[in-house]
Amino acid sequence: MGMTMTQKILAAHAGLDHVEAGQLIEAQLDLVLGNDITSPVAIHEMDKMTVDTVFDKDKIALVMDHFIPNKDIKSAEHCKCVREFACRHDITNYFDVGQMGIEHALLPEKGLTVAGDVIIGADSHTCTYGALGAFSTGVGSTDMAAGMATGKAWFKVPSAIKFNIVGKPKKWVSGKDVILHIIGMIGVDGALYKSMEFVGEGIKNLSMDDRFTIANMAIEAGGKNGIFPVDDLAIEYMKEHSKRPYTAYEADESAVYEAEYTIDLSTLEPTVAFPHLPENTKTISEIGEPVVVDQSVIGSCTNGRIDDLRVAAQILKGRKVKKGLRCIVIPATQAIYLQAMEEGLLKIFIEAGAVVSTPTCGPCLGGYMGILAAGERCISTTNRNFVGRMGHVESEVYLASPAVAAASAVTGYICAPEELGL
Structure with a gap:
């Protein structure tokens, strides 16, 4: 029986020739990630262990991104805890104010993640x-x-679902629309503890930023992981950002998949997830009465990369944010912030009436920099729209692409860029 791409990676890291779905293994880790919310708990647990230090100071990444710069005393104490731990153990990849970014945009940018790795966070x-x-x-x-502490982790080897990507997307259709379409199709538990493996000739029509977005939201379908083939574009990205060696794995032709789906990119439309689950999707053409929004957020680990900001700027250029609506733009890293500034994107956002934040998870998890009051609605490029996710339990979050979020910021209701004549 053949192995999937994920199964081959896990087998290699477990020192085994072959693994099967459901098998319990112990695998060597290439990177362990934590942030300012989750790391303090891990640090306190590690303090209880009979270990003197971390397994490898170069293979741990601690990223201060959720409440940074600190929003209150509690978040300051959390960051202090992590900062002192990083100093005590001489952690190489510690990212704080001025160097930080949203973790899942920052680590690939810094070259800390490459093909063939096993990474937990x-x-x-x-x-x-x-x-x-x-x-x-x-x-x-x-x-x-x-x-x-150990550089190892236990896993149950996941079974897999194959997503065959074909065709070329229309203008204004992005990776966010692809993954929202998939989640709407299979549901938030449709890939529960399964590997979502994306293949097909249509992948060449997805940028790296599109692929990061799709993989990022695999968890919103319940997936254990999402994974793409290592093609020329991925290799080019790794060569640009990383000095680490990589290993490209390919699924066997005889690999077993629990289900297979074909996604024709040419048929997709801009898609929006209505409250209060990512699976509650509608295409723009399926929305009936106008859905008026109070806020638009463009950013997060899902859609705060440079391609996302370019699309938003293309739509906002020469236009104004609807009076009474707040538009918040959050570049995902300092490098993206700087690039956006050099390209004149920040000027476009500010002239349009948007505000530009320092890199942070901010409003995505109901943290800060855009909390919603009762009855308010937000169109957002983030990844979750659960009850109370971005503030009050009586607020609503609608998930969409940067194109839809930017266009909606101009009109004041959820719409596609075509409504602006674009």
Whole structure:
């Protein structure tokens, strides 16, 4: 019986020739990730262990991104805890104010994630790095602690679902629309503890930023991980950003998949997830009465990359944010912020009436920089729209692409860029 791409990576890291779905293995880790919310718990758990230090100071990444710069005393104490731990153990990849970014955009940019890696992170969207052909998945803080101490983690080898991507997307259709379409099709538990493996000739029509977005939201379908083939575009990205060697794995022709779906990119439309689940999707053409919004957020680990900001700027250029609506733009890293500034994108946002934030997760998790009051609605490029996700339990979050979020910021209701004549 053949193995999937994910199964081959896990077998190699477990020192085994072959693994099968459902098998329990212990695998060597290439990277352990934590942030300012999850790391303090892991640090306190590690303090209880009989270990003197971390397994490898170069293979741990601690990223201050959720409440940074600190929003209150509690978040300041959390960051202080992590900062002192990083100093005490001489952690190489510690990212704080001035150097930080949203973790899942920052680590690939810094070259810390490459094809063939096994990566765990105490954050559910760690599955992002599958865009580069890595096995990456979210874990709890106690698993993070064990990973930091031993460099190993236990896994149940996941079964897989194959998504055959064909065709070329229309203008204004992006990776966000692809993954929202998939989640709407299979549901939030449609890939529960399964590897979502993306293949097909249509992948060449998806940018790296598109792929990061799709892999990022694999967890929203319940996936253990999402993973893409290592093609020329992925190799080019890794060569540009990383000095680390990589290993490209390919699924066997005889690999077993629990289900297979074909996604024709040419048939997709801009898609929006209505409250209060990512599976509650509608295409723009399926929305009936106008859905008026109070806020538009363009950013997050899902859609705060340079391509996302360019699309938003293309739509906002020469236009104004609807009076009474707040538009918040959050570049995902300092490098993206700087590039956006050099390209004149920040000027476009500010002239349009938007505000530009320092890199942070901010409003995505109801943190800060855009909390909603009762009855308010937000169109957002983030990844979750659960009850109370961005503030009051009586607020609503609608998930969409940067193109839709930007166009909606101009009209004041959810719409596609075509309504602006674009």
